[in-house]
Amino acid sequence: MFNHKKELQFDAKPDRPDPVFAKKLQEVIGGQYGEMSVAMQYLFQGWNTRGNEQYKDLILDTGTEEIGHVEMLATMVARLLDKAPVQAQEEAAKDPVIGAVMGDMNPHHAIVSGIGAAPENSVGVPWNAGYIVSSGNLLADMRANLNAESQGRLQVARLYEMTDDRGVKELLSFLLARDTMHQNQWIAAIKELEAKEGVIVPSTVPADWEATEFSHQLINFSEGNDSEKLDFVGKQAPDGAANFEYVSNPVSHGEKPVLNPAPSYMHNTPPNEDKM
Amino acid sequence: MFNHKKELQFDAKPDRPDPVFAKKLQEVIGGQYGEMSVAMQYLFQGWNTRGNEQYKDLILDTGTEEIGHVEMLATMVARLLDKAPVQAQEEAAKDPVIGAVMGDMNPHHAIVSGIGAAPENSVGVPWNAGYIVSSGNLLADMRANLNAESQGRLQVARLYEMTDDRGVKELLSFLLARDTMHQNQWIAAIKELEAKEGVIVPSTVPADWEATEFSHQLINFSEGNDSEKLDFVGKQAPDGAANFEYVSNPVSHGEKPVLNPAPSYMHNTPPNEDKM
């Protein structure tokens, strides 16, 4: 069960409206690695966690915080859209600065959301749940989470470069910090889980299920052996089971596949036996 | 530039047709973490890599291999669909085993693809590029790759449980091994990059951009302090910059947001100043 506190977790007040930046900021609301993604990813992971109650609690706490991040960013977008110059005006059209703003806005901000935030990314594609994962395997999911916070903080850093507005930068500085924390916590949890289970996910695959002769081969699927110069080649692999082995030329371990002809009730092309 | 070799990387011959398992196997072809995803993710990452030529080579080699994995799985699906009982037959309808097969198949395998593999997941949703990422930041992307190989190997292990067919299991044993290798290699690369850059992505954010007072706080967004018992609480965070700090009760650092009224040309609800 959830509760709402009316105050924001952090301030979200730009120095001045900027509808063009509002469009860009949508990426960290409704993009692949925006706050909607981490909120939904963590909540589903938490709800699906079986046993491991402390991790479950950590994951749900973080997911709950992220809903509040969407809230801050949505508020910021709404304020950046204040006074958006959307009306047709003879003079405006002649002023290249105003004209550029009118063209560069996300049309949805004017036509659909009424100068409010939208659940979509910086090009206007709606958020979808194909971005997120909740697998039931904690180590796999913590890696998904570490990736999400890494991509997310990278995007925030790039947005920080794109604005001179101090109020916007202040909010972004808070998000940078929380993404640092969330990277830290997922790394810490990954270390704990790897210490117990080993580094290969899932840790529960019996050895005889796996064609282990291929488990440490770095196969060179290109001309030239540049990748052989990588430092880790020849050294022990992270799973500790063998050294990395370099295979210069990939070998086919299978045959050229020839499929049976389709049954006639499929209405595929009739086969031409003699020639093709 | 790419070249095709007609032999498969590994054998893909089931002991017998099984259209119901063919439907499930689609998940690792065209699902969120199927082989289409890793192939496309690695290729775009490789093509976009700037400098770091050895990593670029490694990433492109792996992406090239993954196209061949789609090929093996597509071939396997085509063979599992041989003799799919799709025709209406009075007797068949009365036989619950055949009836179940007819119902449990992916209808696309009969109606659309003509007993061939489809570029979609186990429920028939077409693959889309919103699943993948190529960010230009190698450490971020290696984490994405490690996650992808972890989720992918987990799904292969689950599919392994769901079949008794030795031919299918053999192909899956090969995929388990290659996913082990790919987890190993991305972990090795991550270690190298973290050793150089530190663990927080991106490593290039100046300290004064970040509200560092929030960078190590584990904030408890729920009733009860269970998450405080996590082993890493109070210890040094992975970035080495501070210890994890537990905050029992989240504090608002922002105000209750009150937005300006919309301009009349937005045609939002007219404000009712006196009461609401």
Place this chain on the structure above:
Amino acid sequence: MFNHKKELQFDAKPDRPDPVFAKKLQEVIGGQYGEMSVAMQYLFQGWNTRGNEQYKDLILDTGTEEIGHVEMLATMVARLLDKAPVQAQEEAAKDPVIGAVMGDMNPHHAIVSGIGAAPENSVGVPWNAGYIVSSGNLLADMRANLNAESQGRLQVARLYEMTDDRGVKELLSFLLARDTMHQNQWIAAIKELEAKEGVIVPSTVPADWEATEFSHQLINFSEGNDSEKLDFVGKQAPDGAANFEYVSNPVSHGEKPVLNPAPSYMHNTPPNEDKM
């Protein structure tokens, strides 16, 4: 800012596992009118509300509740998936009941989510934000909300018919009740807003913008005049501005459109002036 309470708003314990019903229940989690939709729709509407603070509060309260509804349903799905018979077993394959369960499950529940809930609908299509709206116009959005709660309660009622499990029915009885409440509250709010603004959205369009001669015509775009027998034909329209007028035969008020030829730099088909 949001807070999480570990107890559920209502119990979510089925009498027994039922993976086939778990698949169906996904519709009200991640379907077009599932709880993810109402949660996200209300939160974005609330965050974007300008003025009208009491409505803003009501909308955000309701959105916050709906996140907890996703939580209950996700928990229920996880429990319905307990002991899901996903392993291949010679005997199972021969038992039509177990066989049917294995075939009728959502494969994602086994392969992707590890017997946990997924952010998708009953056929496995991921939730997307194209389902929801936040327009900035309160009356328009309250109508969207009333529709969402009407469709949602209808789906819950249908699901209620499809199960004999008392635990599931109990949770559904709670959802039926909350959907009743939410229909009630949006109807009440709509009445208030219509009393102030009138019934046509948006209320702020000046009369001379509108071709009012067409504002009350029921135009019969089919052969036969059945629709003329509707009770409201000829009576005063809800906006009070005129009576409904029945137009038996639709009239074209425009011309046959003939477009200019494309410029040659478009590389469209070269025009064949003389004949076509």
Place this chain on the structure above:
Amino acid sequence: MFNHKKELQFDAKPDRPDPVFAKKLQEVIGGQYGEMSVAMQYLFQGWNTRGNEQYKDLILDTGTEEIGHVEMLATMVARLLDKAPVQAQEEAAKDPVIGAVMGDMNPHHAIVSGIGAAPENSVGVPWNAGYIVSSGNLLADMRANLNAESQGRLQVARLYEMTDDRGVKELLSFLLARDTMHQNQWIAAIKELEAKEGVIVPSTVPADWEATEFSHQLINFSEGNDSEKLDFVGKQAPDGAANFEYVSNPVSHGEKPVLNPAPSYMHNTPPNEDKM
């Protein structure tokens, strides 16, 4: 069966080309609440209507009209794209006005559709059927229809503000009028249906299916009791069954959910019994 009349329902001739406005106008062709949505929504509702032949006729008439609205808007977009300055020209690049137009166009209008309309919204996202609903319940669907016409007319009004072109405004004035009519007719139909069935959808849920103690509670899921000041609190709810009851503090009626551990064949994280 349908028939086409070559004349448009209303004129669609702009005073002059305007490729930037053409992009915006796409929202009401292929957006969430564009004319494709209402056309398809009404046609599917009509085809699925069982009994209630006069409503079926009304719905199909309206759906048929809406196809003609897509036609008018597509024609308008094609004309707005006449003479679109898509060619690279040294001088053009230096002229900020032409440069802005070239940048602000939807690239699809030049590259994909050959200066024709596209079945997509104002940011270029293709229309999809997840926008629409046909539920089989007339009251639910009439509410969906009223919402669609409200959102649609709101968007048309906003577009009206964004152009000075008299020809475009004339077409929009016609659409405003028809959206007024369609709001009027759906309100009239809703009143008729509510008079017969009551206001809660579906009306056919037996009383003992519903946990009616929760059917009139306005639960305050936030700090502070602002929402208690809403006029309707404490008064009779629209369903007439009880008064709205204000619940200041939400109460959990469920327990903290603890899920069973996953079976080993799921390959989830092995549980750590003693500690978590």
Place this chain on the structure above:
Amino acid sequence: MFNHKKELQFDAKPDRPDPVFAKKLQEVIGGQYGEMSVAMQYLFQGWNTRGNEQYKDLILDTGTEEIGHVEMLATMVARLLDKAPVQAQEEAAKDPVIGAVMGDMNPHHAIVSGIGAAPENSVGVPWNAGYIVSSGNLLADMRANLNAESQGRLQVARLYEMTDDRGVKELLSFLLARDTMHQNQWIAAIKELEAKEGVIVPSTVPADWEATEFSHQLINFSEGNDSEKLDFVGKQAPDGAANFEYVSNPVSHGEKPVLNPAPSYMHNTPPNEDKM
């Protein structure tokens, strides 16, 4: 402008309900090559046609017919869903035939559409406009149309194999015939256009824009020269400009790409100049 005639173009009465076949039939309503696709594709093509009025008329006539095909199929689906066994029943669960039907239905048909047709394909994915094309080039689009009618008729033929219901087969026999006609008419139109313009689309590209030395090379991107045995190799190509030339080994005409390092404000991985 469009008009609706209440009678169907052809009968749509199954001998008996069959909810499982209803699910499959959705493919030709809302699938990639279903009737929604051809209806929308032809209408947009027709509305966008510039000049060539007879083709415009033909295309719009055909698009108008296709809306009526959706209507027939939607009606058929609604009738196949009559008496769908969606209620939970102790006895039913034990009867494998009824049980199979309950499991194999599209859950949307019961939960969402109320035993009506849905605008989605046979696995429940909603129709989207990314399936269709209207390019402004008639020859290109006629080829798209011929492909659509070929894929569509193929799917109808496969569905014909999957049912024993005479009423369903009768409707399918009509669709087979109309798809034959539409293939015939697009082939005829393609021949006319090719006779005027030549076979390569677009016909308006000046010779000096094209690297014509590569315009007739069949490049063998695989080991072995099987494709050289194709009959047309060495013969005159359809454009009449040259003979097909077989290139056994693909040659790189470009260099190994080395990209410039990213600017620091992108926060990509810092380059490691000395080694990689």
Place this chain on the structure above:
Amino acid sequence: MFNHKKELQFDAKPDRPDPVFAKKLQEVIGGQYGEMSVAMQYLFQGWNTRGNEQYKDLILDTGTEEIGHVEMLATMVARLLDKAPVQAQEEAAKDPVIGAVMGDMNPHHAIVSGIGAAPENSVGVPWNAGYIVSSGNLLADMRANLNAESQGRLQVARLYEMTDDRGVKELLSFLLARDTMHQNQWIAAIKELEAKEGVIVPSTVPADWEATEFSHQLINFSEGNDSEKLDFVGKQAPDGAANFEYVSNPVSHGEKPVLNPAPSYMHNTPPNEDKM
């Protein structure tokens, strides 16, 4: 199995960066008819081909080449993005040329992909597999392929018009040539297959399955008989089975559909027998 050669198939070096053109060029990477589409379409078709080994080889060769086309275009996009002016700069904002570039870029190129190519189209919609087809019927699929190469070459020609950059034009000249070749080869293959099978797909439908009285009727679904003037009307149809027959007025061969009332457990609107 696939192999990668580090050299590009053709050069991909622009004369100078141009982030605005980079956005447009994405259409032929990740758009409906971009190189990702043809690569994936041909690979799946090839893998699914049963018998007809020479066609299978041709299709796979072409698919393999197309991956290399994505590579060239991705490299070109990366280079066009060099020095993208994404940073906020007081002076820049005042310079309309730089300002326009900042606004017209795809925000993903800066925020998400780090000045690299993205797997999406020119408006930023991610590529999805709903664009492609592999049906198992070679003639149907060759028509799909001819359409794809026709649309693709048309788009390349339009892009050629939109740039003055000689390096870009050079790459486009190569793509124009390869698209010419691919149109040539699919036309040649279509001719071979049509010679063997006839022109109607699928060729295997028995005559008595089809309502052949409708197989050659050009039905005029609009007022006026313009389409009767088409040259092919009255002449022999391409399938040689009959002449095209013109039907001026479409006739209903079916009845007005009246559906059975829904069962009460569907909770549709209760029927109002006496009046509607």
